[in-house]
Amino acid sequence: MKPIRWMHNHGWRQNGSLPVALLVLACSLIIQSCGVYSFTGTTLSPDIKSVTVNNFVLATAGGPANLPLTFNEKLKEYYQRYTNLKVVPNNGDMVLEGNITGYDLLAVAPTAQDQAGVNRLQITVLARFYNNKDESKNFEQSFSFYQDFPQNQTLSQNESRLVPKILDQIVLDIFNKTAADW
Numbered sequence: 001m002k003p004i005r006w007m008h009n010h011g012w013r014q015n016g017s018l019p020v021a022l023l024v025l026a027c028s029l030i031i032q033s034c035g036v037y038s039f040t041g042t043t044l045s046p047d048i049k050s051v052t053v054n055n056f057v058l059a060t061a062g063g064p065a066n067l068p069l070t071f072n073e074k075l076k077e078y079y080q081r082y083t084n085l086k087v088v089p090n091n092g093d094m095v096l097e098g099n100i101t102g103y104d105l106l107a108v109a110p111t112a113q114d115q116a117g118v119n120r121l122q123i124t125v126l127a128r129f130y131n132n133k134d135e136s137k138n139f140e141q142s143f144s145f146y147q148d149f150p151q152n153q154t155l156s157q158n159e160s161r162l163v164p165k166i167l168d169q170i171v172l173d174i175f176n177k178t179a180a181d182w
Helices: 017-033 066-080 155-178
Strands: 005-007 011-013 050-053 094-110 116-131 139-150
Touching: 050 066, 066 094, 066 155, 094 139, 094 155, 116 155, 139 155
Parallel strands: 050 094
Antiparallel strands: 005 011, 094 116, 116 139
């Protein structure tokens, strides 16, 4: 194959570029048509058409009263946005359910005065996943994430900013485990 050269007033020119273009097109069609891989990163089988997200419930003390509702909506929205699955109220090909099992405020990074240098908000979710088309994919697993904030600030000053970030990461982790097989 000859090198590509820029020709003044003629644009790109390369001899034999048609066979290369056809090869690239054929490869992209093969990859796209296999049905298991997609460019969104999901590895869902083509026979999976729907997902049910049963209400996750708060099984811990603490946390905003709307935490389970917010989490459920974020999870449903993520599947709607990043897959072609239909979110259905029950009997989906995939089913997610579980509990919010931890909403913890922790003191981390102690200072010389035995005080916390940083406070940490950590949320833990126990997810149960059922793949009704392939039971070998079923699992029960805890997912946890945290965000830190300065020790001279209160949780109430930071909660509305930190909780969405934490829930977004947990949703992403659950999605990757269920739809991307990571």
